[in-house]
Each structure stands twice: as structure tokens, then as C-alpha cells.
Amino acid sequence: MDGRRPSQIRNINTRLGLNRNAEGSCYIEHGNTKVLCAVYGPYEGKASKRLENRCSIVCQYSATTFSGLERKNRPRGDRKSTEISRLLEKAFESVILTDSFPRSQIDIFCEVIQGDGSNLAACINAISLALADAGIPMKGIASAVTCGVIEGKPIVDLTSREETDLLPRVTLATISGRDEVVLVELQNRLHIDHLNTVMETAKSTCADVYECLAVVAQQHIRACAPILG
Amino acid sequence: MEVYLSDDEKLFLIAGIEDNIRNDGRTCADFRQVVLEQGVLTGTNGSCRVQLGHTTDVLAGIKLELESFDKDSEKNTPPPFKFFVDFSANASSQFAGKGGDEYAEELSAALTTAYSNSYDILGNLKKVQLADGYRWKIYVDVTVLQWNGSVIDAISLGVIGALHNLSIPEVEISPDDGGKVSIVLKRPRTGGNVRDEEVPVDTWKLDVSRCPLLVTVSKIGTGNVIDCTPEEETCIRSQLWVGLTPISNNDFEVTCVKQVGSGLLEIESVNEMISLSSGAVKGLHSALLHRLKTEEYRKPGHSFLL
Amino acid sequence: MRTQPLTICEKTLIVESLRAGKRLDFRSREEFRNVKLIVGSEIGTAICSIGQTKVICAVSAEITEPSSMRPQKGVINIDVDLSPMANYSHEHDRMGQKGMELTRLLELIIRDSRCIDVESLCIRAGKEVWKIKVDVRILDEDGSILDCACLAAITALQHFKRPNVTLEPHHTLVYSEYEKSPIPLNIYHMPICTTIGLLDKGSTIIIDPTEKESECLDGTIVVACNKRKEVCALHQSTNLILTTKQIENCVKLAMSRAEELSSVVIDVIRQDQRERSAFKRPSGFAITSPAIILNENRVVAQQIRAPIKMEIEQEEIEEEESEKQRQAYQSSVIMNENPLRSDGVKQEEIDEEQMIDEQLANIQQSVNRVELDNKQSLDRHGEIQEVDDLLAGLGDDDEEEESTVVTLGDTVDEEDEIVLVAKKKRF
Numbered sequence: 023m024d025g026r027r028p029s030q031i032r033n034i035n036t037r038l039g040l041n042r043n044a045e046g047s048c049y050i051e052h053g054n055t056k057v058l059c060a061v062y063g064p065y066e067g068k069a070s071k072r073l074e075n076r077c078s079i080v081c082q083y084s085a086t087t088f089s090g091l092e093r094k095n096r097p098r099g100d101r102k103s104t105e106i107s108r109l110l111e112k113a114f115e116s117v118i119l120t121d122s123f124p125r126s127q128i129d130i131f132c133e134v135i136q137g138d139g140s141n142l143a144a145c146i147n148a149i150s151l152a153l154a155d156a157g158i159p160m161k162g163i164a165s166a167v168t169c170g171v172i173e174g175k176p177i178v179d180l181t182s183r184e185e186t187d188l189l190p191r192v193t194l195a196t197i198s199g200r201d202e203v204v205l206v207e208l209q210n211r212l213h214i215d216h217l218n219t220v221m222e223t224a225k226s227t228c229a230d231v232y233e234c235l236a237v238v239a240q241q242h243i244r245a246c247a248p249i250l251g
Numbered sequence: 252m253e254v255y256l257s258d259d260e261k262l263f264l265i266a267g268i269e270d271n272i273r274n275d276g277r278t279c280a281d282f283r284q285v286v287l288e289q290g291v292l293t294g295t296n297g298s299c300r301v302q303l304g305h306t307t308d309v310l311a312g313i314k315l316e317l318e319s320f321d322k323d324s325e326k327n328t329p330p331p332f333k334f335f336v337d338f339s340a341n342a343s344s345q346f347a348g349k350g351g352d353e354y355a356e357e358l359s360a361a362l363t364t365a366y367s368n369s370y371d372i373l374g375n376l377k378k379v380q381l382a383d384g385y386r387w388k389i390y391v392d393v394t395v396l397q398w399n400g401s402v403i404d405a406i407s408l409g410v411i412g413a414l415h416n417l418s419i420p421e422v423e424i425s426p427d428d429g430g431k432v433s434i435v436l437k438r439p440r441t442g443g444n445v446r447d448e449e450v451p452v453d454t455w456k457l458d459v460s461r462c463p464l465l466v467t468v469s470k471i472g473t474g475n476v477i478d479c480t481p482e483e484e485t486c487i488r489s490q491l492w493v494g495l496t497p498i499s500n501n502d503f504e505v506t507c508v509k510q511v512g513s514g515l516l517e518i519e520s521v522n523e524m525i526s527l528s529s530g531a532v533k534g535l536h537s538a539l540l541h542r543l544k545t546e547e548y549r550k551p552g553h554s555f556l557l
Numbered sequence: 558m559r560t561q562p563l564t565i566c567e568k569t570l571i572v573e574s575l576r577a578g579k580r581l582d583f584r585s586r587e588e589f590r591n592v593k594l595i596v597g598s599e600i601g602t603a604i605c606s607i608g609q610t611k612v613i614c615a616v617s618a619e620i621t622e623p624s625s626m627r628p629q630k631g632v633i634n635i636d637v638d639l640s641p642m643a644n645y646s647h648e649h650d651r652m653g654q655k656g657m658e659l660t661r662l663l664e665l666i667i668r669d670s671r672c673i674d675v676e677s678l679c680i681r682a683g684k685e686v687w688k689i690k691v692d693v694r695i696l697d698e699d700g701s702i703l704d705c706a707c708l709a710a711i712t713a714l715q716h717f718k719r720p721n722v723t724l725e726p727h728h729t730l731v732y733s734e735y736e737k738s739p740i741p742l743n744i745y746h747m748p749i750c751t752t753i754g755l756l757d758k759g760s761t762i763i764i765d766p767t768e769k770e771s772e773c774l775d776g777t778i779v780v781a782c783n784k785r786k787e788v789c790a791l792h793q794s795t796n797l798i799l800t801t802k803q804i805e806n807c808v809k810l811a812m813s814r815a816e817e818l819s820s821v822v823i824d825v826i827r828q829d830q831r832e833r834s835a836f837k838r839p840s841g842f843a844i845t846s847p848a849i850i851l852n853e854n855r856v857v858a859q860q861i862r863a864p865i866k867m868e869i870e871q872e873e874i875e876e877e878e879s880e881k882q883r884q885a886y887q888s889s890v891i892m893n894e895n896p897l898r899s900d901g902v903k904q905e906e907i908d909e910e911q912m913i914d915e916q917l918a919n920i921q922q923s924v925n926r927v928e929l930d931n932k933q934s935l936d937r938h939g940e941i942q943e944v945d946d947l948l949a950g951l952g953d954d955d956e957e958e959e960s961t962v963v964t965l966g967d968t969v970d971e972e973d974e975i976v977l978v979a980k981k982k983r984f
Contacts, residue, residue, distance in 0.1 A: 041397055042306055043343055054293060058396060060341040082340050082347055087392040088295045088312035092626075097337045097394070099349075105661050108654075116798055129347060131340035133396070135310065136294045161798075188671075192791070194801075201800040208791035211670055211746075214812055217788060221801040 046156025054138035059148035067127025076120035085134035113205035162198030199229030297417030306399035311409035418454035489514025601717030605709035609699035614709035631678020674743035707750035751811035780811035
């Protein structure tokens with residue numbers, strides 16, 4: 023639609039560590055989708071959420087009222103944002119080595135400043151980098167991509183214009199580009215015959231996205247090395 | 252972000268302020284460094300991002316919506332603005348969930364009061380009334396991305412920046428059947444094979460030279476301070492939001508005063524604080540107007556935090 | 558209140574046996590529990606039970622104003638009640654995380670997969686549309702609630718008929734069902750949901766886990782499919798790591814299950830329609846309501862037929878299977894036969910027949926004996942009930958059986974009355 027090939031992702035721009043208050047933060051751009059993410063913790067959280075054997079993870083997804091094509095009334099708290107928050111929580115519970123911080127809590131906050139498709143995928147990528155910035159031990163950097171099917175052919179990294187159709191789309195997140203799926207979410211109906219191709223494409227694109235994220239994380243750590251000593 | 256200071260640290264700060272010296276080398280009437288960028292979001296009709304002292308970070312976006320209203324029931328047409336402030340949980344984990352809602356409500360109420368007579372201060376605002384019963388509704392949404400004191404100052408700057416950046420499409424109005432009107436976006440006539448949708452719509456801009464600025468003035472010890480840092484905010488006695496609207500050059504009118512938080516103030520010190528703020532705002536306002544005029548427009552697709 | 562966690566012994570037992578391919582309820586790992594699907598006498602109601610999990614769903618419609626964003630589309634509202642009735646860990650009137658997830662997934666499956674034609678629910682664009690309310694109540698919880706809830710909701714929606722309307726210039730006329738026949742909903746496809754449990758990083762697949770089993774599992778994956786081989790929803794519901802291959806396997810499994818179940822749903826609905834068109838009083842949920850045994854003017858305590866139920870239903874279904882060949886069966890109970898077990902049916906049939914005869918003789922004796930002593934132990938009650946239930950199920954089933962039943966005379970009549978009473982109580 024915007025001059026990309028079907029299997030081409032949009033440009034990814036990132037910047038790590040821009041929020042001084044937070045332990046880790048990340049700003050990521052997938053083309054026009056812009057996401058800001060902050061990670062607080064691990065800290066001694068609320069007693070009600072405390073778990074004895076591992077740390078609890080609290081995610082909050084919100085999108086600015088001006089992020090979409092039409093104005094939203096509330097930035098968060100509606101069903102969809104809560105659902106995305108839950109999804110993120112679940113995905114990152116399996117990414118973060120939660121056993122290393124018993125009785126503590128990690129807060130992850132995602133803010134979609136501008137949404138132009140693949141918001142969930144962009145959030146996952148942003149969170150992975152923010153967690154890396156915060157130095158929280160993980161099984162690997164999670165990378166995600168949204169993949170759709172048009173006339174039996176898979177296309178990746180959908181824009182909001184492409185998402186509005188009746189297009190079936192799968193959001194897939196893997197760890198370190200390997201065949202380890204931590205999140206899969208499907209919207210609209212997808213014929214079983216296409217499932218295989220979509221999964222394969224999404225998986226390989228996740229690996230590509232991972233390459234980008236890994237480079238960014240490494241660069242950032244290298245830049246921080248003199249400060250950390 | 253919670254700031255905890257010991258009593259000695261507080262005493263140090265207070266004593267410094269009473270001598271007109273602050274920790275970061277400013278005097279009491281100085282603002283921190285302000286960074287203002289316009290047109291940062293392509294998905295909005297107008298947007299602006301303001302950074303105050305590198306850490307307080309505010310993003311304002313404006314969306315326009317065509318609204319129909321009952322002309323007879325609204326004798327004094329209310330301003331077309333709708334302000335909404337949201338604290339992103341990114342700014343501080345205390346704003347997670349509904350944590351920031353109360354404060355945000357207060358802020359949007361203050362903005363609404365400051366802009367209550369906006370037909371007077373924005374010279375060409377009448378133009379948003381398109382026809383009988385139709386007007387542009389201007390949704391001004393502000394998101395606080397990072398929070399480090401003096402949010403309202405940054406927000407008011409952000410709103411002005413966004414309003415200046417706002418481009419309202421020109422429309423053609425033609426009467427329709429049954430007393431209705433049809434409203435069509437006006438596009439410049441171009442020949443050739445260019446499709447209508449590809450031609451940019453004609454737009455006009457608001458005159459923001461007389462928009463109100465809101466300033467936080469705090470009473471610390473016996474001194475009055477503008478633009479507090481969070482450290483300083485821990486030792487304030489009382490805080491005022493002062494809304495100032497420029498009338499002419501170097502002349503300001505107070506349009507809104509609101510006490511924030513607890514604490515007592517004498518009438519004299521209120522006057523003192525207001526005069527301090529109006530003095531400080533003069534410099535800020537002229538700097539703002541200069542910035543708005545000279546700021547070069549960014550390339551589209553430029554990522555705004557890089 | 559919090560639920561008691563499983564003891565470590567229990568957990569290891571379950572996990573070990575699952576690894577060895579055995580389960581506490583004698584199923585194999587790839588075996589589903591029996592599904593029982595009943596439509597109510599009221600239009601748009603259905604009960605579905607999978608093993609011990611039991612869900613009731615009621616669909617209703619009302620006229621509302623549509624949202625300004627979608628003026629031409631009807632509204633579908635899904636409400637889930639996880640009451641303390643099902644599991645005492647649920648609090649009344651409050652949705653926990655489980656409830657939220659359940660609601661959201663049901664919405665995803667039923668509303669977002671666009672299985673219902675919402676445009677047809679429009680009466681007047683921007684003014685009046687039908688709002689379809691799907692109320693799901695979880696009656697009993699023992700794993701795979703989502704599957705059960707989804708099946709119940711889909712059946713209820715299939716069963717539901719909205720009142721007919723005509724448009725007048727200034728008002729809308731809503732007809733009662735006697736004036737104009739109500740219109741069924743326009744349903745494009747039936748998404749059927751399957752929960753698949755995973756153990757050992759997804760290497761072991763456990764189908765249709767019970768409550769206890771799901772507590773021991775690493776996680777579950779939820780797949781909703783329809784008959785047209787389309788995946789409608791895919792949800793990884795706990796934190797586990799999978800490979801794409803495993804996901805695809807799960808989807809294939811769910812697909813075959815969906816095909817089976819959707820044919821069951823269609824059968825149930827068709828049968829109900831047939832009955833209704835023959836002006837037969839729909840038996841509704843009466844079949845499920847525990848019969849009160851009235852003997853010699855003495856009410857014997859009500860008993861919920863919990864543990865024995867499985868076997869009885871098994872018998873019932875096998876009975877029905879055999880009858881299917883002879884005539885269109887009339888009970889609206891349809892069991893989803895396990896493909897693995899189906900080969901055993903014919904052999905058992907004969908035994909079954911004999912067994913029933915024996916039981917009939919038994920009950921005749923026991924009924925004719927003047928009254929039931931208190932000494933008569935629980936299993937006695939159970940047995941009587943068993944047979945009574947059988948009778949209730951078979952009563953209008955078969956002529957042969959009927960003749961045997963007739964010999965029982967009074968008891969049966971009484972029983973019918975009781976069933977009626979029970980039914981009235983329900984509605």
C-alpha cells in the first residue's frame with residue numbers, strides 16, 4: 023500500500039533511556055506508529071499483588087486520545103486496552119526470568135503516541151528494549167510482528183489503513199527470533215490453509231525484527247559501558 | 252516520582268531561595284530551558300511538544316471534528332475548545348491506572364477557565380463557526396509524558412504551540428434542501444490528472460499572539476519562585492496558578508488565578524506572586540512568539556524524539 | 558475466598574499419570590469428555606455441559622439506539638456471570654481476571670468473528686436497531702468453561718428468534734409470536750472453541766482438561782474454528798513458550814473437533830424445530846431437572862444426580878444411537894459420541910437392553926413395595942433415580958419401551974406430573 027514489498031517491514035527507529043525517572047525506557051517507531059514505553063522496578067510492590075516465588079508483572083497499555091484516525095474519549099480503561107494489557111502481561115511473564123525477583127513487582131507502561139497499525143507488535147518491541155535498558159534478566163529479546171493475508175499471500179507489518187479491512191491478521195511474538203512463541207493473537211477469520219504460510223512468514227519476520235532490536239540494544243549497552251564502568 | 256528530602260536539604264533550598272539563588276543557578280524569576288517543537292505528529296491537525304528543563308515533557312495534539320449545535324439554545328456561543336489532559340503512566344508509576352485522573356481533571360479545568368473568553372483573545376476564532384448550526388469542535392488533548400514539576404506551564408505552552416500549528420481546512424458552504432447546508436472541503440483548482448484526494452486542502456491558521464499563558468508561582472519560605480523543580484516542590488508552602496493574557500505589548504491581564512494544594516496566603520503575597528509571574532511571563536511570551544515565527548517546519552516523517 | 562491449591566502429591570500424581578498417557582477420569586490424552594447439549598422450551602436458551610462443567614445461556618433482544626459510529630448495525634452484548642455457584646472462589650457481582658478473560662474471549666469469538674449478520678438487525682438506520690443480549694451463566698465449573706460457554710452461546714443464538722417488525726412511517730410495530738412468526742438470526746458460521754492443555758513446554762498435548770488437570774498444566778491454548786475450516790480466534794492463555802508447529806497442530810485438532818460439534822449443534826436445533834413444527838410441547842430443560850420421587854404421598858429428598866450421570870447419559874446416548882436407525886429420535890438430548898468409543902456401541906446395545914429390563918423389574922419391585930425405609934441406603938436412592946431418569950428419557954422415546962412403562966401405570970403418570978412441576982419451577 024505504501025510502496026513496500028509484501029514481506030518488507032517499515033523503518034524502525036528507536037531511542038533508549040530517555041525517561042530519567044524510569045529504570046528503563048524506550049521510544050520506538052515503526053513507520054508512523056510511535057510508542058513510548060517505561061519500565062519501573064523491580065520494586066517491592068503492593069502486598070495484594072505480591073507472589074512468593076516470583077515477581078509479578080503489571081502492564082498498562084494506553085493510547086493517546088489523538089493516536090488513532092478518530093479521536094478517542096479515554097486513553098485507557100476501555101475493554102480493548104485492558105485486553106492488550108493482559109496480553110502483554112502474559113507474554114512478558116514468560117519472557118522475563120520472574121524467578122529471579124521473588125516478592126517484587128515490575129511495572130511496564132506503554133503509551134501509543136501515534137497509532138498507525140501493528141500497535142501491539144510495536145508495544146512488544148518497545149517493552150523488550152525498555153526491559154533490556156532496565157537490565158532485567160530475560161530469556162531473550164522478544165520481537166513481534168503483525169501479519170495479514172491478502173488473496174492468500176501474506177503481508178507483514180500492517181498499517182492502520184490496511185488493518186481496517188476484513189483482513190485476517192495474526193500478531194506473533196517470539197523470543198530472540200527463535201521458534202519460541204510467547205504470544206499469538208488472531209483477528210478475523212483465517213482459513214486453515216493459510217495458517218501455515220502466515221505463521222512461517224510471521225516467524226521469519228520476527229527474526230528480522232529481532233536482528234534490528236538486538237543491534238539497537240547492543241549499541242546502547244556499548245554506549246553505556248563507559249558510564250557503568 | 253516521589254522525592255524525599257531531609258530537613259537539612261529543605262532548609263538549604265529555602266535559605267537559598269530567600270537569597271534569590273537556586274540550586275541550578277537560576278534566580279527566582281527564571282524559567283528552565285524550554286524546548287518547543289511544532290508539527291511533531293502527522294496524525295493530528297496540529298501538534299506540539301514542549302520540554303521544560305529536559306525532563307518535564309508534554310505533548311499536545313489537536314483534532315478537529317465537525318459538530319452541529321442548536322443555534323437557538325446557545326445564546327452565548329461557548330468556545331469551541333475541549334481540553335483534555337492525561338497523565339501517561341510513563342511519567343511516573345503513581346499515575347498508573349486512575350492515579351493521575353484527579354490532577355489531570357484539575358489541569359483541564361484550569362485550561363478551560365483560561366480560555367473561557369477565547370473569542371476575544373483569539374482574533375479570528377469566529378471563523379470556526381461555519382454556518383448555521385455547524386462549527387469545528389477543537390479537541391485539545393495533552394499527554395504528559397514525563398513529569399518533573401511545573402506541568403501547567405509546559406501544558407499552556409504546548410497548547411499555544413499546537414494552536415499555532417493547527418491548520419483548519421477551508422470549506423465551501425452551499426445551501427442544501429430543507430434548510431440544511433452541505434459543507435465541502437475547499438481545494439485549490441489544479442488541472443491535469445491529479446485526483447481530488449491528492450491535492451492538499453486549503454487551510455487557515457489561528458492567531459495565537461494573545462493566548463493565555465499559565466504559570467505556577469510557589470511560595471517557598473518568604474520568597475516567591477517560578478517554575479519549581481520537584482525538589483523545590485517538596486518545601487513549598489502554597490502554590491498559585493496564574494493565567495495571564497497579553498493585551499498589548501508588555502501588558503498582561505490576569506485571567507485566572509487558582510490556588511493549588513494546601514497552605515495559606517495573605518492577600519499581599521498573592522499580589523506579590525502575581526506581579527512576579529507577570530514579570531516573568533513577559534520574557535517567556537516574547538520568546539515564544541519569536542520561536543513560533545522562526546521555527547522552521549520539519550520534514551514529514553521525521554521522528555520526533557530523535 | 559481463595560481456593561485451596563492442589564497438594565503436591567495430587568499434583569505429581571496428575572502430572573505423572575498425564576505423562577504416562579493416563580488420566581484420572583479414564584480418558585486418554587486425546588479424548589474429549591462427553592458433551593451434552595439441550596435447548597430450552599423458551600426460545601433462545603440452551604444448556605451445555607462438558608463433563609461436570611455446565612453452562613446455561615439465554616439470548617434476548619430489545620430495541621435500542623445504535624452507536625453513532627455504526628448507525629446501520631445491530632448491537633451484540635455479551636454478559637458472563639461467574640457466580641459463586643460454580644466455584645466458591647468467585648465473588649458475587651465481581652469479575653475477576655478469569656471472568657474478564659472469559660468475557661473478552663467470548664466477545665472475540667462471537668462478536669468480532671462476525672458470525673452474526675448485524676446489518677440484518679437494523680430496523681431504522683441511526684434510530685432503532687436490535688440489541689441482542691447474550692447472558693451466559695456458569696453453573697458448574699470443571700475445566701474448559703470457555704468451550705462450554707461458547708457452545709451454549711452459539712446454540713442459544715441459533716435457537717433464538719427475534720420478533721417480527723414492520724415499519725410504519727412514524728412508528729415501528731413489533732409483533733408477538735402469535736401474530737407473525739419470529740425471525741431467526743442470520744448466522745454466517747458457527748465458531749466452536751476448543752481448549753487444549755499443554756504440558757512439558759508444549760510437547761504433551763492434553764485435550765479438554767478438567768479443573769484439577771488445568772491447574773497442573775503449563776498452560777492452555779484456545780482455538781476457535783468453524784466448519785468452513787477458518788480459524789476465528791487463537792489465544793495463548795497462559796505464559797508458555799511454543800513453537801509454531803505446535804500451534805498449528807493444536808489448530809488442526811480444534812478444527813476436527815469443531816466440525817463434529819457444529820454438526821451436533823445443527824442436529825439439536827433441527828430436531829427442536831421438527832418438534833416445534835409438530836406442535837409438540839418442547840421438553841426443554843425438564844429432562845435435566847432432578848426428578849422428585851413421590852411415593853405414597855411422601856416426598857423423598859431431592860437428589861442431584863451428580864456422579865452417576867455420566868454413565869446414564871452414556872446409556873441414553875447408546876440407546877438413542879440404536880433408535881436413530883428406527884425412527885427420528887425425539888429427546889432433545891444429543892451426545893457427542895466419542896469416536897474412540899463408538900465401536901463398542903453395538904456390543905453393548907444388547908447388554909444395555911437387558912440391563913434396562915432388569916432395572917425396570919427392579920424398580921417395579923421397589924415401587925410396589927409400600928415405602929422406602931430410611932435404611933435404604935443412598936445407592937438405593939441413586940438406583941431408583943437412575944431408573945426413573947431413564948424412564949423420563951425413554952418415556953416418549955420408544956414404543957417398545959413405552960409398553961413396558963405402561964405396565965408401571967401410576968408411577969409414570971405421577972412422574973410426568975412431577976416433571977411438569979419441576980419445569981414450572983424452572984421458568
